Amino acid sequence: MTVKQLFEKIRNAKYNTALTGAGVSTLSGIRDFRGKNGLYNEMDAEKIFDISYFKKDPSFYYKASASLIYGLDEKTPSIVHNVLAELEKQGYLKALITQNIDLLHEKAGSKNVIEIHGSPRIHYCMRCSGGNNPEVCMPFDEAAKIVLAGGLPKCPKCASILKPDITFFGESLPVNALRDATIESQKSDLMLVLGTSLTVFPAASMPQYTLRHGGEIVIVNNMSTPMDSEAVFRFDDLEEVFCEIKELLFLHKN
Numbered sequence: 001m002t003v004k005q006l007f008e009k010i011r012n013a014k015y016n017t018a019l020t021g022a023g024v025s026t027l028s029g030i031r032d033f034r035g036k037n038g039l040y041n042e043m044d045a046e047k048i049f050d051i052s053y054f055k056k057d058p059s060f061y062y063k064a065s066a067s068l069i070y071g072l073d074e075k076t077p078s079i080v081h082n083v084l085a086e087l088e089k090q091g092y093l094k095a096l097i098t099q100n101i102d103l104l105h106e107k108a109g110s111k112n113v114i115e116i117h118g119s120p121r122i123h124y125c126m127r128c129s130g131g132n133n134p135e136v137c138m139p140f141d142e143a144a145k146i147v148l149a150g151g152l153p154k155c156p157k158c159a160s161i162l163k164p165d166i167t168f169f170g171e172s173l174p175v176n177a178l179r180d181a182t183i184e185s186q187k188s189d190l191m192l193v194l195g196t197s198l199t200v201f202p203a204a205s206m207p208q209y210t211l212r213h214g215g216e217i218v219i220v221n222n223m224s225t226p227m228d229s230e231a232v233f234r235f236d237d238l239e240e241v242f243c244e245i246k247e248l249l250f251l252h253k254n
């Protein structure tokens, strides 16, 4: 199995999608929350993203995640983010399902991104609720400015501290995103499974939906996954694979 064969598979697929996990973000210098060198091992990270704790003291989340989430402006998309955006642009990728909450796929230019663990793109008021009501929503950039200056983003109506739309522990995952991700997975005749250990559900179900509907999966991850034996191609090194895909894309274009 070569990357060239993988590239041909991508080009010939009718409906290719990707599922990305923490391994894609770590290439941009973002710490893995759960992995081997994950944040959870050394700090109160469980507490940062715990909904009952957030309700008690939302300032803890904002203080603890200031650089982690709101300093993301300094982070740039990796070669994997960039090549995935280019694949979509050239019509070789229909949808991108991600477990990451760092907005780097959007930053790289990907359009059809489904964030199954939520997103800090918006902040909403839990009290006035209606997460879709623009009156009580604050976009990431505005919230980041406040948080990085040491403040707390507050509801303009009731002055409650806003919550990011990231899915916290103790909250259910976003229903619409999960539905969309499931539909895309079932439609896929090829799914690229990138930088995820496939141990967190329901993300880990997505490639199973693809297989069950007759599609194929490709796994690129630096650790083994429970679905390795079911992958049509299996690679270890994300950076290496995507460098080569980038070259092949370039050659193919010219």
Ligand code: ZN
Binding pocket: 125, 126, 127, 128, 129, 136, 155, 156, 157, 158, 159, 160
């Ligand atoms: Zn409010």
